[in-house]
Amino acid sequence: ESGTGKELVAAAIHNQSKRSSKKYVAFNCAGQSESLFEDQLFGHVRGAFTGADRDREGVFEYANGGTLFLDEIGDMPLTMQAKLLRVLETGDVVRLGQNNDRATDVRFVSATNQNLKALCENGEFREDLYFRINGAEINVPPLRQRREDIPLLVNHALGKFSVDMDRVRPTITEPAMLRLVAYDWPGNVRELMNVVQRMAVMTSGDVLDIAQVPDEIRSSDSDDSYSVGSLAGIGLDKLEKEAIRQTLAMTGGNREQTSNLLGIGERTLYRKLKEYGIK
Structure with missing residues (x-):
């Protein structure tokens, strides 16, 4: 794409x-x-x-x-x-x-x-x-199929734009990052970079929160957890596995943060990771 x-x-x-x-x-x-x-x-x-x-x-x-x-x-x-x-x-x-x-x-x-x-x-x-x-081929899938890359790309973009604008690099809150991770990004990395730049330009502070996330992304129903119809017929184990996978991606693999966001203990998270084969 x-x-x-x-x-x-x-x-x-x-x-x-x-x-x-x-x-x-x-x-x-x-x-x-x-x-x-x-x-x-x-x-x-x-x-x-x-x-x-x-x-x-x-x-x-x-x-x-x-x-x-x-x-x-x-x-x-x-x-x-x-x-x-x-x-x-x-x-x-x-x-x-x-x-x-x-x-x-x-x-x-x-x-x-x-x-x-x-x-x-x-x-x-x-x-x-x-x-x-065609000596060595690398397939670059759409961003929605590699959501674990989104936090890395967001932080990379914030660093770049901060240098360009000659200002202190802002931090981004977990709820804001989670909303970015949940979005499907039909425009892929190009769209993500533009959104992060817009968020950085539109804030005068040093923290980007959910309020700085554009309306079209905050109101998007791309994430299953926000779309009731999309949940019909999906097994609870699949929903739980996807919730763990996306939260791990959002936290950059930090299991302590992941367990806190999901409201479960770390021992429970470790057991779920082993059960679902998530690495």
Whole structure:
């Protein structure tokens, strides 16, 4: 799905690699014209076309030694796919208006929200390029399927926005965090980041409480515990298991806080975790 945080994953790969001291460059393939596409990827030399009054390196050269992330690679035109395949196989780029190869060395990471296998079957994506880029695949599920990531993302966003706004990093209360964890986030990480930024901007204090959570999220019935109709026919054991799982996610795995929020003792929580196979 769109907005699941694929670029965050790509940046994390770069930051944890031996190339972390070098550049991380992200480029979105969606909505690019073919002529602009080639220029952006491979660059040009002076006089290559009208208005090219100086040499310009493309993103492959700019990211040399580091990591290049191409987002929405499924939107790349077929003619550009052939040129990209050559660069990935040789490491050499040719600027527009020039014949000489220029050697590059980048870690290449790509992402898409499309089914590349289906595109290959329909002749919309080169099969040889698909096999070339499919060395290691990471599936980034929608945020509603990995609610345990929400507290981490919220705290990351609060730290980032606090630096951007040059203010003290606010804390967030447990009820507010629980409401964020319970929401389904149809816009995924992108929507979550925007909501956290709005909450941080709209408060003048240093604590974010349930009052700062936007109305559309506070009034959402996405969480089963707030929707009577959605509870019909669901076994109590399943409801209890889900309540424990989501509360653990909200507290970042803190079992003492989880037991307090659920109103049960820690020994009871440990027994339930073992019973339901929750780790």
